[in-house]
Amino acid sequence: MAKEIERAGIPAVHVCTIVPISKTVGANRIVPAIAIPHPLGDPTRTPDKEKALRRKLVEKALEALQTGIDGQTVFGD
Amino acid sequence: MGTKTRVVHYLNQFFGQVGGEDKARTEPFGKVGPVGPGALFQQLLGEEAEIVGTVVCGDDYFSEHPELAAETVLALIQGFEPDLVLAGPAFNAGRYGVACGTVCGLVADALNIPAVTGMFRENPGVDLYRRSITIVETAATALGMREAAERMARIGLKLAGSIPLGPPAEEGVLPRGIRRNYFAAETGAVRAVSMLLRKLKGEPFTTEYPLPAFDRVAPLPPIEDMTAATVALITSGGIVPKGNPDHIESSSASRYGRYDIGSLDALSPRSHETAHGGYDPTYVNADPHRVLPLDVMRDLEREGIIGKLYPYYYATVGNGTAVASAKGFAQEIAKDLIRDGVQAVIISST
Numbered sequence: 187m188a189k190e191i192e193r194a195g196i197p198a199v200h201v202c203t204i205v206p207i208s209k210t211v212g213a214n215r216i217v218p219a220i221a222i223p224h225p226l227g228d229p230t231r232t233p234d235k236e237k238a239l240r241r242k243l244v245e246k247a248l249e250a251l252q253t254g255i256d257g258q259t260v261f262g263d
Numbered sequence: 264m265g266t267k268t269r270v271v272h273y274l275n276q277f278f279g280q281v282g283g284e285d286k287a288r289t290e291p292f293g294k295v296g297p298v299g300p301g302a303l304f305q306q307l308l309g310e311e312a313e314i315v316g317t318v319v320c321g322d323d324y325f326s327e328h329p330e331l332a333a334e335t336v337l338a339l340i341q342g343f344e345p346d347l348v349l350a351g352p353a354f355n356a357g358r359y360g361v362a363c364g365t366v367c368g369l370v371a372d373a374l375n376i377p378a379v380t381g382m383f384r385e386n387p388g389v390d391l392y393r394r395s396i397t398i399v400e401t402a403a404t405a406l407g408m409r410e411a412a413e414r415m416a417r418i419g420l421k422l423a424g425s426i427p428l429g430p431p432a433e434e435g436v437l438p439r440g441i442r443r444n445y446f447a448a449e450t451g452a453v454r455a456v457s458m459l460l461r462k463l464k465g466e467p468f469t470t471e472y473p474l475p476a477f478d479r480v481a482p483l484p485p486i487e488d489m490t491a492a493t494v495a496l497i498t499s500g501g502i503v504p505k506g507n508p509d510h511i512e513s514s515s516a517s518r519y520g521r522y523d524i525g526s527l528d529a530l531s532p533r534s535h536e537t538a539h540g541g542y543d544p545t546y547v548n549a550d551p552h553r554v555l556p557l558d559v560m561r562d563l564e565r566e567g568i569i570g571k572l573y574p575y576y577y578a579t580v581g582n583g584t585a586v587a588s589a590k591g592f593a594q595e596i597a598k599d600l601i602r603d604g605v606q607a608v609i610i611s612s613t
Contacts, residue, residue, distance in 0.1 A: 187497060187593040189480045191608050194597030197483040198497075202612035204326050207357055207387040211586070213610075214482040222287070222323045222358070222613050224546040225500065227553030240552060241559045244609070248489055248569065251607045255482045 188213035199247045199261075201225060209258055215250040216260045217243060268312035268423045271343045272301045273336065273350040273366045275359045279319030284543040287358075289321035291332060293339040300408060304349060307416035312423065316343035322358035323542070329365065337369050345376060347423040352381030352411040353388060355403040355515075355583045356541075360388025367396040377422035381411040382437075385586055389437060397422065398437045403515075403583065438473075488570075492606040495573035497596065499581030499589075500547065500554035500613040501539030502530070513540025516580040519592045521599070525574030529558045541582030542613050554611055573605050581612055 189212040191198040200213035203222045219225030226240045250261040276282060276289045278299045297305045298317040305314050318339045325332040340348060348370045350363035360382045367378035381399040382389050389398060399418055401411035414435045421428060431438040447454065454471070461468040486492050503511060509520040527534070530551040537544045537554065547553045560572045577596050581589065600608065 187499065187589050187596075188608075188610050189478075190590050190593030191497075191597050191600070191610070192483050193480045194594065194601060195483070196597060196600055196605060196608055197486060198608040198610055200610045200612065202610075204358065204361065204387075204612075206361060206391055208612070210387050210390040212479050214480065219611070221327055223284075223543045224553040225611055225613055226556045227546065227550060229546050229549070229553075236550075237552075237558060240556050241562070244556050244559045244563065245568075247609050248494075248563075248607075251609075252485045252487075252489055254485045257482065259482075 188215075197251050199250045201243060201247050205260055209260075212258075214255065214258055215253075216258065217247045217250055218260065218262055219243065267310070268308075268346045268420070269344060270304075270308065270312050270314045270347045270349060270419070271340045271345040272297060272304060272314050272317045273340070273348065273363060274299060274301070274317060274319050275325075275353075275356070275362065276319060276321040278351075279317065281319060281321070284541070285545070287321045287323035287543060288327075289319065290324055291318060291320040291335045291339055293318050293342060300412065303409065303412050304416055307412055308420065311420055312347065315345065316340075318343075320362065322356070322362060325362040325365070326358045332362075333365055333369055336366055337373060340366075340370060341374060345374075347376060347419050348374075348378040349415055349419055350378065350380040352399065352401045352408070352415060353383075353386060354381075354401055354405055354407065354411070355383040355386050357387045357583075360386035361391060362388075364388040364392030364396060364398070368392060371396060377419065379415050379419045379422065381415050384437065393437045394440055397428075397439070400435055400437050486607050489607070490567055491570045493571045493573050493604055494560070494569050494607045494609060495600055495605045496555060496557070496560065496576040497608055497610045498555050498576070498578050498612070499584075500578070500611060501537040501580040501582075502535055502547070502551050502555040502576075502578050503538045505534055505536050507536070507538045511538045511578070511580050513538055513580060514582040514584070516582070516584045517588060519577055519579035519596070521575050521577050521596075523574060524557060524572075524576055527557065528561050530555060538578075539580045539582055539613065541580075547613075554613060556609075556611070573600070573603065575599075
């Protein structure tokens with residue numbers, strides 16, 4: 187989906203747990219997530235800490251959208 | 264040889280009879296003899312081979328700890344001293360396919376013995392591994408178990424006996440891109456012209472040199488000013504308003520939904536849930552933000568870090584969903600987004 191949205195002309199970032207699959211399907215900007223059943227959260231943390239973690243991931247996604255790239259790029263830690 | 268070929272079978276938690284998505288974090292373990300579909304495989308392998316052990320690992324565990332899982336699974340496999348490893352079949356299960364591909368690749372490299380798996384052609388494991396390992400082509404679902412097992416058993420016995428495989432289309436395996444020389448009855452010129460004549464008549468023909476299909480989109484330039492940009496959220500994690508009003512299927516989705524969040528600051532277990540049938544829904548049903556980060560997006564909007572959050576989000580279920588379907592969904596969604604002036608998109612996947 188990320189690839190098709192970009193093909194249509196809107197930059198898209200893919201926040202996902204299984205990075206190799208995202209690469210295979212052709213997303214250009216990829217942010218690795220936490221875990222399959224909770225990519226943007228972590229139930230072992232307190233609600234505040236969990237939200238802070240989520241915010242960090244979303245900020246990373248925004249950073250990816252504001253970064254110029256030549257090809258598929260994984261924006262890890 | 265006289266002795267039976269020793270076979271080890273790799274399975275996920277589901278086929279390994281541990282349980283469903285709630286057991287997807289099962290750590291790798293070994294069991295003597297066949298488990299689940301292993302009984303069918305044993306029957307098909309016949310007297311020539313014996314499934315001496317089965318190694319089981321949860322799909323989430325394998326995806327989330329790829330290196331550790333691979334190392335542990337490999338050690339467990341090695342403990343059974345196999346001559347051949349069978350993995351899956353994974354059909355169209357993405358995590359399982361990637362795990363089977365990884366296991367087969369490792370077995371071939373580290374143990375130097377043949378390994379065979381089976382996948383549906385759209386399984387993401389196919390693109391990752393089809394050049395390096397032998398993958399039998401299977402149906403999309405476990406309805407195709409018998410045919411898949413027959414192929415895997417036949418190919419496995421051939422490889423274990425060092426019998427060379429024929430062309431992929433004849434063997435029922437996915438092409439690895441290996442080219443073998445052979446003497447053709449006609450010269451290349453004759454073959455090319457007869458192929459051209461068939462093409463001109465509109466008859467079917469088979470190319471001798473399939474061109475690789477690289478479907479890539481060049482990255483777009485970055486967003487210059489995020490503080491002025493309208494950002495939209497899309498998810499393949501199946502977050503839908505409670506009750507799933509559009510009846511998005513839990514797997515092999517044929518549709519997506521567009522949902523109004525214009526007046527919402529947050530999601531709750533009362534307002535939203537997941538329709539996705541491919542992961543344990545416990546955590547996300549307790550807090551849907553774990554897949555769709557509306558709370559954080561609202562904060563960022565309020566703080567002026569992004570210009571505006573698009574007042575709708577889009578959701579589908581990315582569980583065995585055909586690539587062609589996902590492509591179609593995204594093309595339609597993109598039309599909405601362009602019409603409404605959205606400049607950036609965040610897609611979240613489980």
